Amino acid sequence: MGRPVDDDFQMSSLFKENNYGNIKKCKTLVWWHKWTSLICTLFLLLLCVTGLPLVFHEEIDDLSKTKKEEMNPNGQTEQASLDVVLANGKKAQPNKVTRFVFWDDEDPSVVYLSLSDSLTAPPENYKILQMNAYTGELEEQLKVDEGFMHIMLQLHTDLFLGIGGKLFLGLMGILFIIAIISGVVLYGPIMKKYDFGMIRNEKSRRLKWLDMHNLLGIVALFWTFVVGFTGVINTLSDVVLGLWQQGQLAEMTAPYSDAKPLHPDSLYSLELATKTAVKAAPHMGLRIIAMPGTMFTSKHHYAVFMKGNTPLTSRLLMPALVDAKTGKLTDMRKMPWYVNALFLSEPLHFGDYGGLPLKMVWALLDIITIAILITGLYLWVSRLKASKAQLARLDNKSPVLVQEELNHEF
Amino acid sequence: MNFKTPFLRLWGIPILLALATLVGLLAALIGDGLWDALSWLLLSSLVLVLVYYIAKANRKA
Numbered sequence: 001m002g003r004p005v006d007d008d009f010q011m012s013s014l015f016k017e018n019n020y021g022n023i024k025k026c027k028t029l030v031w032w033h034k035w036t037s038l039i040c041t042l043f044l045l046l047l048c049v050t051g052l053p054l055v056f057h058e059e060i061d062d063l064s065k066t067k068k069e070e071m072n073p074n075g076q077t078e079q080a081s082l083d084v085v086l087a088n089g090k091k092a093q094p095n096k097v098t099r100f101v102f103w104d105d106e107d108p109s110v111v112y113l114s115l116s117d118s119l120t121a122p123p124e125n126y127k128i129l130q131m132n133a134y135t136g137e138l139e140e141q142l143k144v145d146e147g148f149m150h151i152m153l154q155l156h157t158d159l160f161l162g163i164g165g166k167l168f169l170g171l172m173g174i175l176f177i178i179a180i181i182s183g184v185v186l187y188g189p190i191m192k193k194y195d196f197g198m199i200r201n202e203k204s205r206r207l208k209w210l211d212m213h214n215l216l217g218i219v220a221l222f223w224t225f226v227v228g229f230t231g232v233i234n235t236l237s238d239v240v241l242g243l244w245q246q247g248q249l250a251e252m253t254a255p256y257s258d259a260k261p262l263h264p265d266s267l268y269s270l271e272l273a274t275k276t277a278v279k280a281a282p283h284m285g286l287r288i289i290a291m292p293g294t295m296f297t298s299k300h301h302y303a304v305f306m307k308g309n310t311p312l313t314s315r316l317l318m319p320a321l322v323d324a325k326t327g328k329l330t331d332m333r334k335m336p337w338y339v340n341a342l343f344l345s346e347p348l349h350f351g352d353y354g355g356l357p358l359k360m361v362w363a364l365l366d367i368i369t370i371a372i373l374i375t376g377l378y379l380w381v382s383r384l385k386a387s388k389a390q391l392a393r394l395d396n397k398s399p400v401l402v403q404e405e406l407n408h409e410f
Numbered sequence: 411m412n413f414k415t416p417f418l419r420l421w422g423i424p425i426l427l428a429l430a431t432l433v434g435l436l437a438a439l440i441g442d443g444l445w446d447a448l449s450w451l452l453l454s455s456l457v458l459v460l461v462y463y464i465a466k467a468n469r470k471a
Contacts, residue, residue: 215463221431357450365457
């Protein structure tokens with residue numbers, strides 16, 4: 001009775017040859033692999049497809065940006081005072097407040113201001129002004145919440161659903177990781193009798209796609225695991241931020257917990273405060289400054305986040321808290337391990353830390369992941385069809401026989 | 411590649427590929443220049459391995 005030979009699923013031959021304990025183990029693994037994959041596949045496909053243009057977001061963004069040479073025609077090296085930059089931002093957007101000042105890793109000729117309706121406005125309420133770092137003049141207001149790349153980014157991070165969507169995608173990522181692990185463990189018994197890289201393309205489409213699925217999966221295994229795992233960590237960014245606010249930040253600013261709030265017009269010079277921070281960490285560079293009263297600092301401090309100068313340490317930030325009234329350095333500490341884990345998981349997820357060639361490899365591996373998902377989905381659909389066809393054949397038989405056949409189907 | 415024991419016959423190449431991925435991912439984090447190049451080389455080797463085996467299967471067919 002049985003299915004035609006060329007439609008034979010490898011697992012069934014496997015079951016016949018192994019002892020009962022192994023059969024049970026394999027059945028459990030197949031169950032886990034099938035269901036974790038099925039639940040996450042459509043979302044993973046979405047993540048892979050939207051992730052593809054996002055890998056190249058810097059290159060794509062650069063297309064619409066002013067060129068460096070145009071920004072610095074006289075070859076200046078002296079940077080404008082941040083106080084001037086802030087004032088020019090205020091002039092351009094009088095009804096908004098600056099929450100963050102940040103720099104471009106690649107391009108020293110620009111500094112960005114992030115402005116919002118108020119210090120406590122929700123995170124998605126912001127406009128980015130691109131300022132000339134040498135003259136302090138406004139270059140342009142960047143379009144942040146529109147266009148193709150914005151849609152890709154939102155679909156990729158939270159499906160336009162905010163933190164709930166983000167955590168949901170994190171859950172899909174966890175299922176993806178379980179699918180990867182169960183898939184590797186299954187690879188052992190499946191490939192036991194075969195050579196690496198076997199693709200049987202003469203017998204049936206199903207066998208060919210099964211072998212392709214196994215080969216693509218095992219080759220891209222570690223990359224998919226790392227990108228999946230770091231993706232899950234990235235979905236926890238809000239949780240990590242909360243932990244840091246409640247932990248290290250609260251500790252560092254504890255002496256100020258009862259201090260009176262500062263008037264926004266009586267703040268100490270940002271330029272001088274930044275110089276104090278740079279003096280305290282002379283071997284580090286500026287990455288981002290959080291203005292007093294924003295989510296990354298206290299109501300009484302400029303938080304100047306300094307970065308290291310190697311590809312690795314440039315990802316690990318060190319906050320220097322400078323008193324926004326007196327300009328004195330309050331505290332500077334390395335960030336706790338869970339924040340560093342988040343910072344390190346960013347490059348390993350984005351692939352943006354080794355130049356354009358690395359991004360191209362990232363894109364290729366992303367496409368390979370799409371192929372793994374599609375071949376997997378195909379295998380499930382064709383299996384479903386085969387089962388149905390078999391059920392139809394079994395229609396004329398006694399219920400006991402049907403049950404026996406179904407048992408055989410795991 | 412020729413692996414002697416059944417374990418290595420099954421897992422030899424997958425282990426090598428995972429190591430190549432691990433070193434490739436870390437290399438570009440550790441440094442620039444040559445480290446980046448090492449990373450490109452090791453990670454693109456995954457793609458080349460796939461191309462090799464798929465081409466081999468197509469030749470046979």
